Amino acid sequence: MIRFDNVSVTYPGAASPVLDRIDLTIGEGELCLLTGRTGTGKSTMLGAVNGLVPHFTGGHLDGEVTVDGIATSSRPPREFAHLVGVVGQDPLAGFVTDTVEEELAYGMEQLAVPPATMRKRVEETLDLLGIAELRRRPLRTLSGGQQQRVAIGSVLTSHPRVLVLDEPTSALDPTAAEDVLAAITRLVHDLGVTVLMAEHRMERVVQYADRLIHLPGDGSAQAGEPAEILRTSSIAPPIVELGRLAGWSPLPLSVRDARRVAGPLRELLDGRTPSSEPAAVGERLLTARKVVVRYGEVVAVRGVDLDLHRGAVTAMMGRNGSGKSSLLWGLHGAGPRQGGTVDVDGNDPKRLSRSESRKLVGLVPQTPSDLLYRESVADECAGADRESGAAPGTCRALLDRIVPGLPDDRHPRDLSEGQRLSLALAVQLTAAPRIVLLDEPTRGLDYAAKARLRAIVRTLAAEGRTIVVATHDVEFVAATADRVVVMAEGEIVADGTTTEVVSASPAFAPQVAKILAPSPWLTVDAVRDALTPTEANR
Structure with missing residues (x-):
């Protein structure tokens, strides 16, 4: 054909x-x-x-x-x-x-x-x-x-x-x-x-x-x-x-086929536990109370309460249309918010100027091209440095950590979806906001780029920032998040550690969790760390 x-x-x-x-x-x-x-x-x-x-x-x-x-x-x-x-x-x-x-x-x-x-x-x-x-x-x-x-x-x-x-x-x-x-x-x-x-x-x-x-x-x-x-x-x-x-x-390609051959591996891991633990909860950076977001007669967020703490990576999950993106925009302040309050260091981002709010809360939307309006990658990076008061080259260095080698003279509209998202993310991170909101940040990224993004997210958290990732990428959540919040019909229906929430959900469990259930393993890296060199590939 x-x-x-x-x-x-x-x-x-x-x-x-x-x-x-x-x-x-x-x-x-x-x-x-x-x-x-x-x-x-x-x-x-x-x-x-x-x-x-x-x-x-x-x-x-x-x-x-x-x-x-x-x-x-x-x-x-x-x-x-x-x-x-x-x-x-x-x-x-x-x-x-x-x-x-x-x-x-x-x-x-x-x-x-x-x-x-x-x-x-x-x-x-x-x-x-x-x-x-x-x-x-x-x-x-x-x-x-x-x-x-x-x-x-x-x-x-x-x-x-x-x-x-x-x-x-x-x-x-x-x-x-x-x-x-x-x-x-x-x-x-x-x-x-x-x-x-x-x-x-x-x-x-x-x-x-x-x-x-x-x-x-x-x-x-x-x-x-x-x-x-x-x-x-x-x-x-x-x-x-x-x-x-x-x-x-x-090699098995489905969870069903993998579970059929995973018995010896489950027995080998019996009694062992993953070495990674959720990050220690720091001070509260953001407090949201009774947040309501409405589009005409459609209520997207229904009186949500949410606290975000220093050093934590929170994943926001839920089916399409559950209100994740609307809540992010409501927290950020640039989007509609018809009710409720958001407090970051005594300030509501909605009431601050753009230059002031971007140092408190940064958001990368689902359509990253909304943030890109200059003629080249180099112009976008230079503009981000100027607007954020950052040293020249800061944005470019961040971009190279996510997608190395993107040509300076390439127009943003000529980039792939993943490359545009990476550029928008670098632009937002240049301002070094205390709270970073990412809406579907892994869309269009390959596994290597997601690994680099995961390293950046964890580094930002280690520096004392709080990160919220609204995503459907269960594998990224399993490897990156400390906490998972699940939304449905504009409300929070589950909130807990990543292991607690995703392991109990057939829809949001990663592949490793499905294969090795009921043991609490979420990622291949966690399994690799638990095995000795002689046990792996034996």
């Missing part, structure tokens, strides 16, 4: 091709997972499937990409709309209408689908993705995860033969992600749709993949059976890392 024949893509000013002489074929009805670190060419490969690369992105493409026997170079991308459905990293940027129902119908209108058929497909898609109750909601009032599901639905209604997905579960809570992946799997198995999916959260997707394509970063591509590629891949989900540590062969 999809063929890359000696394909190379080179962008202007680049020292080498991002894709270099790629030869591979993806068959009809395959679910193919595309992996690789940030900047290795995943988005380029996805864009080449319908001709967006190089027609709209620029650069030079050598070789030939064909879809269903049609060369993408032979016609403009719009003429592939009936054949290839594409969902990008930022769903809001791709919307062209105002409401959910209109967005689902728009693509079919462009293809002149009969009205009766359009209505039937809209209803089927609303049910398939579990968004029927959102049909009349304005798109801009939806949570990031809800927007992601609508974006996927908007291309499914056109019944494409090929579906190209760039980070489709990055903004979804674990349950919603499973629902979307189940729907995609049904399309593959029942309708023969070919799916090419790039996803950094491999732990969610790899068990469903028929084939894995790994881009190591040198322009080449390694394709094959997922278990075989992951045995030596430079990036791997926790289940594979645990399998490597325990010496399991073949």
Whole structure:
């Protein structure tokens, strides 16, 4: 169905091709997972499937990409709309209408689908993705995860033969992600749709993949059976890392398969406990009482009380639309807050000037491009240094700790989603706020970048700051957070240590916890630290 024949893509000013002489074929009805670190060419490969690369992105493409026997170079991308459905990293940027129902119908209108058929497909898609109750909601009032599901639905209604997905579960809570992946799997198995999916959260997707394509970063591509590629891949989900540590062969790709072989490891760990402990609680830095956030008639936060203490990393979890982002904006002061109080050192951030409040509370939103408005990476970093009164080079040094080597002359709009988020995070951290609020900070980040972000978060906490991370990334929470707060329908329904909260939740438990339950292990690193060198890989 999809063929890359000696394909190379080179962008202007680049020292080498991002894709270099790629030869591979993806068959009809395959679910193919595309992996690789940030900047290795995943988005380029996805864009080449319908001709967006190089027609709209620029650069030079050598070789030939064909879809269903049609060369993408032979016609403009719009003429592939009936054949290839594409969902990008930022769903809001791709919307062209105002409401959910209109967005689902728009693509079919462009293809002149009969009205009766359009209505039937809209209803089927609303049910398939579990968004029927959102049909009349304005798109801009939806949570990031809800927007992601609508974006996927908007291309499914056109019944494409090929579906190209760039980070489709990055903004979804674990349950919603499973629902979307189940729907995609049904399309593959029942309708023969070919799916090419790039996803950094491999732990969610790899068990469903028929084939894995790994881009190591040198322009080449390694394709094959997922278990075989992951045995030596430079990036791997926790289940594979645990399998490597325990010496399991073949490597399990699902929790079910891992539990079947994990008996000896559970016995080996019996009686031992993880060495890491939650950070000691310091003085209270923020006090929030009876916080209410409302959008019209929709109440997003219902009278929430929350205390944040020095040196602690708090993860805020909950299904899409539970009120996490709204609460962060309410605490920050820049967003709406119709009731309640927030106190930081005797000040309410909402009543301070921007320059004053950013030294108390910094926030990186789900859409980092909202914070980026200058012409280059260098300009953004220099501006952050000036506005924060920091020494020149402070922002650039922070950025290099998260995503090393990002070119100074690159325009922020030309960065990947993960790179934009990293730049926005560096801009906010330059002001050295006492409280740092991060809304889905791992979205678009690969495992290595998340490890660097985790180190930065823990360093900030050790310096006496408090960090709040609103996220659906259970693996990041397990390795980083001291405390977990779970929200539902605008209220806090659980609050405790990370081990207490995530181990008791089927939805928010990390892979290691599911495999080694009922023992209190959350991460591969914790297991590795508990084993002697002779016990590992025996």
